[in-house]
Amino acid sequence: xELNGFVIPKGWRIYVYTREINxxxxxxxxxxxxxxxxxMDKSLETKNYFLIFGGGTRQxxxxxxxxxxxxxxxxxxxxxxxxxxVGRDKLTKFPRVEAPNxxxxxxxxx
Numbered sequence: 001x002e003l004n005g006f007v008i009p010k011g012w013r014i015y016v017y018t019r020e021i022n023x024x025x026x027x028x029x030x031x032x033x034x035x036x037x038x039x040m041d042k043s044l045e046t047k048n049y050f051l052i053f054g055g056g057t058r059q060x061x062x063x064x065x066x067x068x069x070x071x072x073x074x075x076x077x078x079x080x081x082x083x084x085x086v087g088r089d090k091l092t093k094f095p096r097v098e099a100p101n102x103x104x105x106x107x108x109x110x
Contacts, residue, residue: 080109087101
């Protein structure tokens, strides 16, 4: 199969890393800037590239519960606790974020 001038041999698997779509500056200005408010725009859910919870018949049935739970957790984690990285371990960002040696943080109350 040929796609945009590239030949994809028969039998090859094609993986779509939906996470990487979120780093496309054509879709999201300043994608590496921490801006959780960008996701508040409900019109993003109607875009073909918004695949955070999968899509179609394979969309996560717990999407709304997951959003509510993580929002509640992050609110309390950020507003009620102080946290900092310990060790400055390296993170890999492609093809997905990983902390090969773990991500160590110190958490303390305000």
